[in-house]
Amino acid sequence: MSSLAIDAVDLSRRYGTRWALARVSLRLEAGQSLLLTGHNGSGKTTLLRVLAGAVPASTGRASIFGLDLGSQRAAVREQVGLLTHSSYLYEDLSASENLLIPARLLGVVDPAARVRELLGQVGLEGRAKDAVRQFSAGMRKRLSIARMLLKEPALALFDEPFGELDPGGIQQMEVLIRQLQGRGSTVVLATHLIEQGQSLCTRRLHLSGGRTAAA
Amino acid sequence: MSARVRPGLLRSALVVLRKDLLIEWRSRARINALVFFALSTLLLFSFALGPDTRLLGRSAGGYLWLAIMFSSVLALGESFRVESENAALDGLRLLPVDARAIFLGKATGNAALLLLLSAVLVPVTLAVYDVRALEGLPRLAGVLALGCLAISAPGTVYAAIAAQSRARDVLLPLLLFPILIPALISCSKATTLVLHGDAMHELGSWTGLLIGFNVAYWSLGVLLFPSVIED
Numbered sequence: 001m002s003s004l005a006i007d008a009v010d011l012s013r014r015y016g017t018r019w020a021l022a023r024v025s026l027r028l029e030a031g032q033s034l035l036l037t038g039h040n041g042s043g044k045t046t047l048l049r050v051l052a053g054a055v056p057a058s059t060g061r062a063s064i065f066g067l068d069l070g071s072q073r074a075a076v077r078e079q080v081g082l083l084t085h086s087s088y089l090y091e092d093l094s095a096s097e098n099l100l101i102p103a104r105l106l107g108v109v110d111p112a113a114r115v116r117e118l119l120g121q122v123g124l125e126g127r128a129k130d131a132v133r134q135f136s137a138g139m140r141k142r143l144s145i146a147r148m149l150l151k152e153p154a155l156a157l158f159d160e161p162f163g164e165l166d167p168g169g170i171q172q173m174e175v176l177i178r179q180l181q182g183r184g185s186t187v188v189l190a191t192h193l194i195e196q197g198q199s200l201c202t203r204r205l206h207l208s209g210g211r212t213a214a215a
Numbered sequence: 216m217s218a219r220v221r222p223g224l225l226r227s228a229l230v231v232l233r234k235d236l237l238i239e240w241r242s243r244a245r246i247n248a249l250v251f252f253a254l255s256t257l258l259l260f261s262f263a264l265g266p267d268t269r270l271l272g273r274s275a276g277g278y279l280w281l282a283i284m285f286s287s288v289l290a291l292g293e294s295f296r297v298e299s300e301n302a303a304l305d306g307l308r309l310l311p312v313d314a315r316a317i318f319l320g321k322a323t324g325n326a327a328l329l330l331l332l333s334a335v336l337v338p339v340t341l342a343v344y345d346v347r348a349l350e351g352l353p354r355l356a357g358v359l360a361l362g363c364l365a366i367s368a369p370g371t372v373y374a375a376i377a378a379q380s381r382a383r384d385v386l387l388p389l390l391l392f393p394i395l396i397p398a399l400i401s402c403s404k405a406t407t408l409v410l411h412g413d414a415m416h417e418l419g420s421w422t423g424l425l426i427g428f429n430v431a432y433w434s435l436g437v438l439l440f441p442s443v444i445e446d
Binding site for chain 1: 218220222227301308310
């Protein structure tokens, strides 16, 4: 595995006629943490989605741990976890079912035990059997992070991880991010809560109008 | 890192199938709506034909399949609405799950739902359209299974395409119905032959056509579905 977690050169992404991301270059060593800042619509979410292999870049190239994002998308996805505004949850299924399905698809050997452990970590063990439809936005966010942790990603991409969380939830999220960092995961964190972000990250990249800009 | 053994294509498809069936079971109101829609369609056709019992009996096969086909649009659309909500399909893609497994799981789930719907519609059809054909029921079950599989394979691909559009409710029948014409004709003919007798031994030809349709569209689905959800 390459020592560079992210090696992106001139990454651009266009939606219709609008460039959401324009010629962004980025190199991040494995194990480092990057804080991504910028106003709404500055391209943070698009950059994270491109790096996760959720959407292809319109131009430019990038590799994740030496794997090419264009030609080795499935292998890249194996390495990356993405937490975004979309929860990826099924409303009619319970919290534990929402984790058991990806656990089985990932081939986790004892999925039930792992799911119990993760629900405990995000403070949802008491709501394991409740349908997600009944959950508050903060509880959904906690369940989404549990879903992401299930994958144990080498590169964890967080898009506004503190949004919708109460103070206790924010603290818990910080602990979970630090645990990931402690295990050697590379972290990219996009947030408007600069102080919180800076306490977790060693580097910072500011985006404006889809381009790299001075903070 | 917790121990992992990545499942193969078929095991992944089974997990997706189980998930879809579980969601359908949990949201039984949707199944009920589907059944009521199909029953209403079937009854409206019978009212439109009038009280001519011979005409009703002869038309039973065709109207049964029209009711199943119209209802399938609701079922197929719903199966991708669930995936669009909270971008759950993106979540599966990014795990990553083989797109072919997603297709196989969802298409089999859709076929199972249509088969369940058919099991409710057949007794009603026999009663309302005044058809007595109990001895033909095992063969009818075979035709129903082939027909539901034939609707669900192209239906799953087109529902995935339509789900990406704002006009999804209009787009799905527009894309799907023309493709289904050969399957609809085969299903109607085969059902009529099972219900009313097959003096000319034509049933084999119509079921053969249905099997061919299934082989073609399930293969195309496996090949095309990855591009549909990725690009």
